[in-house]
Amino acid sequence: MTKQLLFYELVTPISLSRHADWSVAPITDFSFAAATNSVPVTIPEFLLAAQEYPIVFTLDGEEAVPVAILGFDKDAGLFVNDKGWDARYVPAFVRRYPFVFSSSEDGQTYTLCIDEACTAIDRSGAKGEKLFDNGERTAYLSRMLDFVNAYQTEHQRTRAFGRLLAGLGVLEPHEARVTRPGGGQSALSGFHVVNREKLRELPADKLAELVKTDAAELIYLHLQSMANFEKLVARLPAAEAA
16 A cells, blocks of 8 residues: 555555464654654643644644644654654554554444554564464454554544534634754744634633533643744754754
8 A cells, every 4th residue: 555644654454364473562663753743633632742742733624633743844753763752742643553444435444454564563473462363363452453443532532623623713824933953944834723812702602612522621732732842942953963
């Protein structure tokens, strides 16, 4: 398959006939995500992710998609180094790798897949956790299936929040400008943030709905996370030196 889902390269449905002897070692090398400057985040991640990354929104039709900004350059993030992932919280989108769901055309059926290009895979089954044992799914594979399934459930909840937010009319285009350590400037654009004034001007019933559904908390976590752009700037000297 062609490259999809950011850093996934060779996504293949997991099957006993093909993967009977395969195993997966713990992910310690995050170089697969080094060329990614943002990843989607789901509702349960806002609290922890907002402590590390700027959380902003991209627009997909009538839906606002929350993403964590990882870097200022299109093809480079600032959280991957030779020791692993350099942050206390690793986004679930990254943690579920190399597993992912593929969906049928009608969106009703999901199939667990694996990125066969992942360097943590051992096709002989000598290292890591095996996917199958005596023709049956292992406890490890069951845990991964549960994790990806839970992620998919939260993804759907997040989409509902995104539709609500986009419909409020409080989002506005934003741009992050940065001065490079070696001189010169660059800008990261193409994302949206909540305008505080427009938020305050919402009718009382709309504000009450946001509070009742916990959407207000998510919005304010997003606004607080914008201060993390300064943390990204602080990472630039080390990243450019490397």
